[in-house]
Amino acid sequence: MRRAEVLAALALTLVAGVLVREARRLPIAWTGTGPGAGFFPFYLAVGVMVCAAVLVVKTLRANPAKSSAPFIPERAWKPLLIVILPIVVMLSLMDYLGIYIGGALYLGGYMWLVGRHRWSAIIPVSVLVPLALFFIFERWFLLPMPGGAILEYLLYKR
Amino acid sequence: MTPLSVFNDLLYGLGVAFTPYNLLVGLAGLLLGTAIGVLPGLGGTNGVALLLPLTFKLGATAAIILLASVYWGAIFGGAITSILFNIPGEPWSVATTFDGHPLAKQGKAGVALTAAFTSSFIGAFVSIILFTLFAPPLAEIAIKFGPPENFAVLLLAFASLAGLEGGDPLKAILMTFLGLLLGTVGFDIVTGQPRMHFGLVSLQSGVNFIVIAIGLFGLGEIFVSVEEGLRLVGVRARLGFREVWETWKMLPRYWATLVRSTIVGFWIGVMPGTGATPASFMSYGMARQFSKHPERFGKGEVEGVIAPETAAHSAGIGGLLPMVTLGIPGSPTAAVMLAGFFIWGLNPGALLFKEHREFVWGLIGSMYITNVIGVILVLTLVPVFASINRIPFAVLAPLIVILSSIGAYATNNAILDLWIMLGAGLAGYVFKKLKYPLAPLVVALVLSDMMEQALRQSLIMGQGSIGIFLTRPIAAGFLLASAFLFLLPAIQGYTRRRARANAAR
Numbered sequence: 001m002r003r004a005e006v007l008a009a010l011a012l013t014l015v016a017g018v019l020v021r022e023a024r025r026l027p028i029a030w031t032g033t034g035p036g037a038g039f040f041p042f043y044l045a046v047g048v049m050v051c052a053a054v055l056v057v058k059t060l061r062a063n064p065a066k067s068s069a070p071f072i073p074e075r076a077w078k079p080l081l082i083v084i085l086p087i088v089v090m091l092s093l094m095d096y097l098g099i100y101i102g103g104a105l106y107l108g109g110y111m112w113l114v115g116r117h118r119w120s121a122i123i124p125v126s127v128l129v130p131l132a133l134f135f136i137f138e139r140w141f142l143l144p145m146p147g148g149a150i151l152e153y154l155l156y157k158r
Numbered sequence: 159m160t161p162l163s164v165f166n167d168l169l170y171g172l173g174v175a176f177t178p179y180n181l182l183v184g185l186a187g188l189l190l191g192t193a194i195g196v197l198p199g200l201g202g203t204n205g206v207a208l209l210l211p212l213t214f215k216l217g218a219t220a221a222i223i224l225l226a227s228v229y230w231g232a233i234f235g236g237a238i239t240s241i242l243f244n245i246p247g248e249p250w251s252v253a254t255t256f257d258g259h260p261l262a263k264q265g266k267a268g269v270a271l272t273a274a275f276t277s278s279f280i281g282a283f284v285s286i287i288l289f290t291l292f293a294p295p296l297a298e299i300a301i302k303f304g305p306p307e308n309f310a311v312l313l314l315a316f317a318s319l320a321g322l323e324g325g326d327p328l329k330a331i332l333m334t335f336l337g338l339l340l341g342t343v344g345f346d347i348v349t350g351q352p353r354m355h356f357g358l359v360s361l362q363s364g365v366n367f368i369v370i371a372i373g374l375f376g377l378g379e380i381f382v383s384v385e386e387g388l389r390l391v392g393v394r395a396r397l398g399f400r401e402v403w404e405t406w407k408m409l410p411r412y413w414a415t416l417v418r419s420t421i422v423g424f425w426i427g428v429m430p431g432t433g434a435t436p437a438s439f440m441s442y443g444m445a446r447q448f449s450k451h452p453e454r455f456g457k458g459e460v461e462g463v464i465a466p467e468t469a470a471h472s473a474g475i476g477g478l479l480p481m482v483t484l485g486i487p488g489s490p491t492a493a494v495m496l497a498g499f500f501i502w503g504l505n506p507g508a509l510l511f512k513e514h515r516e517f518v519w520g521l522i523g524s525m526y527i528t529n530v531i532g533v534i535l536v537l538t539l540v541p542v543f544a545s546i547n548r549i550p551f552a553v554l555a556p557l558i559v560i561l562s563s564i565g566a567y568a569t570n571n572a573i574l575d576l577w578i579m580l581g582a583g584l585a586g587y588v589f590k591k592l593k594y595p596l597a598p599l600v601v602a603l604v605l606s607d608m609m610e611q612a613l614r615q616s617l618i619m620g621q622g623s624i625g626i627f628l629t630r631p632i633a634a635g636f637l638l639a640s641a642f643l644f645l646l647p648a649i650q651g652y653t654r655r656r657a658r659a660n661a662a663r
Binding site for chain 2: 023035037040047052054055084099103111115116125142
C-alpha cells in the first residue's frame with residue numbers, strides 16, 4: 001500500500017510537471033489585456049505538483065509498518081482483469097461490433113465466466129437486454145450510438 | 159421580495175410541477191432513483207450522470223425534475239439495502255446500517271424501514287420549506303456579486319470541501335487543483351486560444367465533465383465492488399399497515415433528534431461540496447452523544463436509523479440551494495446536475511431566479527410533490543424494490559459498464575470519450591483505494607471556467623493587484639472564512655497532538 005501511495009504521488013508530480021510545461025506554451029504573466037491564457041493552468045499545475053511532491057515526502061516519512069497490506073490483494077487480480085480486459089477489447093472493436101453487439105457479448109461472456117450461469121439464462125439475458133437498450137436509446141430517445149459495421153449492414157445495408 | 163411573492167411563486171411552481179407531463183417525469187425519476195439507490199455499485203451521482211444525456215430531449219424544467227427525483231429516490235432507496243442486507247446502496251446510508259440491520263435481524267425490519275422512510279421524508283419536507291424561504295433572498299444578494307465576490311465564494315466552496323472531507327486535506331486540495339486543471343483543457347475562455355491539448359485536435363474541445371464523472375463514479379465503483387467480491391445475504395422484508403402505524407406512533411418521541419438532524423443536514427448540505435454522506439455520519443454521531451442510552455447504539459436503536467436518514471435527505475435538499483442561487487453545487491450529485499444546466503442552455507447563477515422562473519420554481523414545486531409521492535411509493539413497494547437485489551452481480555456489473563458507455567458516448571458522439579471514461583474509471587479505482595477524495599475533483603472540474611473567469615476579471619479590475627479582494631468587504635469576508643476552513647484540519651491536528659503529548663506526560 002505504501003509503495004502504491006508513493007508511486008501514485010510520484011506519478012501525479014510527474015504529470016503535473018508535464019502540464020506545467022504545456023501551460024508555459026502560452027503567456028502566463030500579465031499581457032496587455034490582463035492575465036495570459038496560460039496563467040490559470042500554469043499556477044494550477046504548479047499547485048498539483050507541490051501537493052504531490054509534499055505527499056511523496058510525507059508518505060516516505062510515515063511509519064511503514066502501518067501499511068504493509070498490498071495495494072491490490074492477490075485474489076482480487078483475476079476478477080479485476082476479467083472486468084477490465086473485456087472492456088478494452090470491446091472498445092477496440094467498437095467500429096465493427098458497436099455498442100449493442102459488443103455489449104451483448106460482454107454481458108454474456110461475463111455471466112458465463114464469472115456468474116457461471118446456465119446457457120438457458122445467458123442467452124435470453126444477453127440478447128434481450130441489449131435489444132431493450134437499442135429500442136430505448138436508438139428508437140425512443142433518438143440518440144445515435146455506435147452501431148458498428150455489422151449492425152449498420154444488417155439494418156441499413158450500408 | 160416579500161413573503162407574499164414567495165408564496166405566489168411557490169403556488170406557480172407547484173402548478174408547473176403538477177402538470178401531467180412533469181408528474182410523470184417525476185414518478186419515473188423516483189422509480190429509477192429508488193432502483194439505483196437499492197443497487198450497490200450504482201450510486202446516485204452516477205445514476206444522475208448516466209441519465210443526463212437522456213435529458214437533451216426533455217426540456218430544461220422536466221429534465222431538472224427528472225434528475226432531482228432520481229436523487230430523492232436514491233436517498234430513499236439507499237436505506238432499503240442498508241437495513242435488509244447490511245450493504246449500503248449509497249455512501250450516505252452507511253450510517254443507517256449501524257442500527258438498521260441489527261433491528262432487521264431482531265425481526266423489526268418493518269420498524270426500521272418505516273422509521274427510515276418517514277424520518278427521511280420529514281427531514282426532506284422541512285428542508286424544502288427552508289429552501290423555499292432562503293433561496294429567493296440569497297439569489298437577491300448574489301445578484302449584486304461582482305467577479306471578486308464570485309471568486310471568493312468559489313474559493314469558500316473548495317475550502318469547505320478540503321476541510322470537511324475527513325482524510326488528508328492535502329489530497330483534497332490536490333484533487334481540487336487537478337479538477338480545475340482538467341477544466342482548462344480546450345479553449346481559453348477569454349482569448350479563445352487553444353491550450354493544454356498536447357497537439358491533439360480531439361482534446362481541443364475540452365475534457366467532458368460527464369465522461370469523467372461516469373468513469374470515476376460508475377466504472378471506478380464497479381472495479382472496487384468486483385475486488386471486494388459482493389455477496390448479498392438478506393433479511394426478508396414485509397411491511398404491513400399496522401407496523402407502519404405502530405412506528406408512526408413512536409416517532410413523536412424522537413422529535414429532538416428529528417429537529418437536530420434536519421438542521422445539521424440542511425446546513426451541511428448548503429455548505430458547498432459536501433453532501434448527504436458527511437451529514438449522515440455527523441448526525442448519527444450527535445444522536446449518540448445526546449442520547450441517554452448511548453450504549454444501545456449499534457445494537458438496534460431506532461434513533462440510530464432516524465438520525466442519519468433525516469440528515470441525509472435534508473442535506474440532499476440543502477445541496478441544491480447554492481446550486482440554484484449561486485451556481486455552486488452543494489454536493490457531487492448537484493455538480494452533475496449543474497453540468498446539465500449548460501447542456502440545457504441555462505446559465506447557473508443568481509439570474510436564474512429572474513430569467514427562468516418556470517425552471518427554478520418548477521424544481522422547487524416538484525420537490526414538495528415528488529417527496530410526498532416518494533415516501534408513499536417506498537412504503538408500499540419495499541418488497542418489490544428489495545427484490546431488485548436478486549439481480550445477480552454477474553448481470554449487474556456488465557450492465558452498468560454498458561450503460562456507462564452509452565452515457566459517455568451520447569454527450570459528444572466520440573469514441574475517444576469512451577477511452578477517456580475507461581481511463582477515468584481506472585484512475586477512480588486507484589484514487590478510491592488510496593483515499594484521494596473524488597468529490598473535490600468533480601466539483602472543481604465543473605466550476606473551472608467560472609473560477610478562472612472570476613479570477614481573471616477580478617485581476618483586470620484590480621489592474622493586476624490581488625488587493626482588489628481585500629478592499630471589498632464581502633469578498634474579504636469570504637476569503638477569511640475560506641482561509642479558516644483551509645487551516646481548520648491543521649489546527650485540529652495540532653491541538654490533538656498537544657492533547658496526546660499532555661496525556662503522555
